[in-house]
Amino acid sequence: MVALTAHLDLCRSLILLPASYGYMDENTTYSSEVKTAVRVFEIIEAIREKNEVGVTELANELDIAKSTTHRYLTTMEQAEYLIKEDDKYQLSLKYLDHGVYKRKQILPWQIIGQTLKQLSSETSEIAWFTVEEHGKGRDIYKSEGDRAITVETWIGQAKPLHALAAGKAILAFTPQDRVREILDTQELEKITEQTISTRDALLAELEEIREKGVAFNDEEYTKGIRSVAAPVFHDDDVVGAVSVSGPANRMRGDRYRQELPELVLGAVNEVELKMQSTF
Incomplete structure (x- = not known):
């Protein structure tokens, strides 16, 4: 006391x-x-x-x-x-204490951890779980496969949603008034030559993501890196996204457009089922 x-x-x-x-x-x-x-x-x-x-x-x-x-x-x-x-x-390290505490409130490792490990093992790439906060994407968990390429990023780093597969997956299923609020306050920075930098183009892609249920990042945040993501829901609200990222030369063709999306969607389904039985 x-x-x-x-x-x-x-x-x-x-x-x-x-x-x-x-x-x-x-x-x-x-x-x-x-x-x-x-x-x-x-x-x-x-x-x-x-x-x-x-x-x-x-x-x-x-x-x-x-x-x-x-x-x-x-x-x-x-x-x-x-x-x-x-x-x-x-x-x-007191900031780490606060960050870890907050992360557990969003989604405990017991729910997401094994799924990310399995996904990274199956793909040999990096699996992530990402959330939106203050209009930016933050990766709060990751698991690295045996061929994972380490990029210059870290857990908790703020990233632009429009340049991430996970970010676009989250935006696509976020209420439209919140999306407008984010787009009104966040610049659509053109990070690479592939980055979407206009609102119309982004909104069109978000509509496509809603139809397919998966989002892609084709070297839009880091040159040479692609990723696939799908949103995670709890009680009909999007709470984050699971994604897999890796070098563009390994993430192409059917593997990029079909195999990886199926694996990511399977991981999302597993996480959502665990959340239903836990919360």
């Missing part, structure tokens, strides 16, 4: 930090609290980008006083969101 109280006091001191600098009225205090929270996230992003930073470097980067910067960093370290080594601050 003492430890919990101390942690809460640290959090309050972080949020209310600017309130002692002459802010008196309620609206101004509220505004300062919001600015403080925004600053915390700026610090997190800056440290992630640089891997580790010192007080002076971060103060210059964010254009804030060294004393204020030190106060933020010390509070965040005491709350265990940062670690300090040789006067340099790094992100801690």
